[in-house]
Amino acid sequence: MSVIAPGSRVVMHYSLHLEGGFVADTSGNEPLDFVLGDGTLEPGLERHLVGLEPGAQREFAIAPGTVFPFPTKAAVQVMERSAFPKDMPLEPGLIFEFNTPAGDVVPGRIRSLEEGAVTVDFNHPLAGQPFSFVVEILEVGDAPAADSIPERD
Template sequence: MTEINNPRIAENSAVLMHFSIRLADGSAVDSTKVDNKPAKFVMGDGSLTPGFEACLLGLQEGQSETFTLPPESAFGLPNPDNIHHLELSKFSQDVPAEIGTIISFTQPNGEEIPGIIREVVADSVTVDFNHPLAGQTVTFEVDVLEVLG
């Protein structure tokens, strides 16, 4: 009987997979299974952090695995330099400064970056530009559907 070797994920592989990300308390953050739309990406294209990609290397088509990643390997640690104080006057009725709201800000180079409003005191709004999951240990569950090359 001949054993069939399914393709393995390598450094530049294109991969089609389902994934779920959960926090340490078990709450779901993201899952491609909700809409049954698997994710397709190319290893090394920047869509996943190096820590997530390291988990995938060597997995075979058809394989399912679960990994627990510390913040440093997942979305990083919060950086105090990514917390900024903006004037309340920069906000409007269309884009109110409400605590917990995620707002997209345009950087000088034209790129959009999300920021979470953490505090509003008098005329000052504290906006956190760290990734919303920075500092979190996460569980990464994957189902490798297809290794495309």
């Protein structure tokens, strides 16, 4: 039976649970199909998968700061209300996707609204929080040949 190693193709269900049971992320009904090390998962999560085989079900306790960094004040920015569409209702807790100058897309959560200003937190939503990483491994195999991988848009 195959075991997960760097470069393995892995098909699995997963969920991330915060303290109190809130599910922060999940594969839902559609399993995640990826190659270990391709950047789909954070390396701090991938390391827990090495050595598992199909049928394995595990729950890993993830300590704050070990996968996602601790929050920083520098990641909290005040933006002008005019930077957002006029007809867009803004409220604390709302999460938006922002384009960076480098062309990346990053999530930002609105923390507060004041006269013409919006405070946005760009820290990762799980930054500084303990959580559980729950997995069920469905398949493990060899990574597909590079020329057989479809290009992503």
